[in-house]
Amino acid sequence: GAVVSQHPSWVICKSGTSVKIECRSLDFQATTMFWYRQFPKQSLMLMATSNEGSKATYEQGVEKDKFLINHASLTLSTLTVTSAHPEDSSFYICSARMAGGSYEQYFGPGTRLTVT
Amino acid sequence: DAKTTQPPSMDCAEGRAANLPCNHSTISGNEYVYWYRQIHSQGPQYIIHGLKNNETNEMASLIITEDRKSSTLILPHATLRDTAVYYCIVLQNQAGTALIFGKGTTLSVSS
Numbered sequence: 001g002a003v004v005s006q007h008p009s010w011v012i013c014k015s016g017t018s019v020k021i022e023c024r025s026l027d028f029q030a031t032t033m034f035w036y037r038q039f040p041k042q043s044l045m046l047m048a049t050s051n052e053g054s055k056a057t058y059e060q061g062v063e064k065d066k067f068l069i070n071h072a073s074l075t076l077s078t079l080t081v082t083s084a085h086p087e088d089s090s091f092y093i094c095s096a097r098m099a100g101g102s103y104e105q106y107f108g109p110g111t112r113l114t115v116t
Numbered sequence: 117d118a119k120t121t122q123p124p125s126m127d128c129a130e131g132r133a134a135n136l137p138c139n140h141s142t143i144s145g146n147e148y149v150y151w152y153r154q155i156h157s158q159g160p161q162y163i164i165h166g167l168k169n170n171e172t173n174e175m176a177s178l179i180i181t182e183d184r185k186s187s188t189l190i191l192p193h194a195t196l197r198d199t200a201v202y203y204c205i206v207l208q209n210q211a212g213t214a215l216i217f218g219k220g221t222t223l224s225v226s227s
Contacts, residue, residue, distance in 0.1 A: 046214050091157070095160075095215070103148075104150075104162050106162065107152075109159050
C-alpha cells in the first residue's frame with residue numbers, strides 16, 4: 001500500500017519550453033502533496049506544499065509563476081515548469097500524505113528533468 | 117522544527133548490525149523522530165518513526181533516549197541493498213507540515 005507514482009520518470013526539453021510532471025497517489029487519498037527538488041550530491045529541498053482544492057504554498061525563493069502547482073483531486077497533483085532554463089535541470093520528487101490519521105509522507109520515484 | 121545532527125558517513129559489513137546515530141537536542145515535546153532513506157536516484161523511503169518509546173518494524177528498530185535528545189536507527193542485519201543516505205528528521209505531526217531534509221548519513225555496506 002501507499003504507492004506514489006510520477007510521470008514521466010525522465011524528460012529532456014529545450015530551453016524556453018514548459019514541462020508538466022504528474023504525481024499520483026495510487027491506492028490512497030492524499031489531502032496534502034509536497035514537491036521537492038534535488039540537485040546532484042545535495043539533499044532534497046522543499047519547493048511547495050499543496051492541498052487539494054486550494055492554492056499551493058511556496059517556500060521562500062521558489063518562483064510561483066515559474067513552478068505552477070495544481071492539486072485538482074485527492075489523487076493527483078501536477079508541477080509545471082514554465083519557460084524552462086538549463087538551471088532548472090534537476091531531480092523533482094513529489095510526496096503525499098494520507099487523508100486522516102497517519103502523518104507519514106510517501107514519496108514518488110522522482111522525475112529527472114534535463115533542459116538543453 | 118528542531119535541527120538534527122548526523123555523521124556524514126558510516127561503513128558497515130554485510131550481515132552486521134548498522135547503528136546510525138542522530139542528535140536532536142532541541143527537540144520539543146510534541147515532535148516525532150522520523151527516519152527515511154534514499155537509495156541513489158530514487159525517491160526517499162519511509163523507515164520508521166517514534167515519539168518517546170522504542171519502536172520496531174520489519175525494516176529497523178528505533179531507540180530514543182529517555183531525554184529524547186538523541187536516537188539510534190538500527191538495521192539488524194545490513195545487506196548491500198541497504199547502502200543509501202539515511203535521514204533523521206524531527207517533525208510535529210500537524211496537517212501541512214513537511215519533512216525538511218538535512219544532509220543525512222551515507223551508509224556504505226560492503227561484503
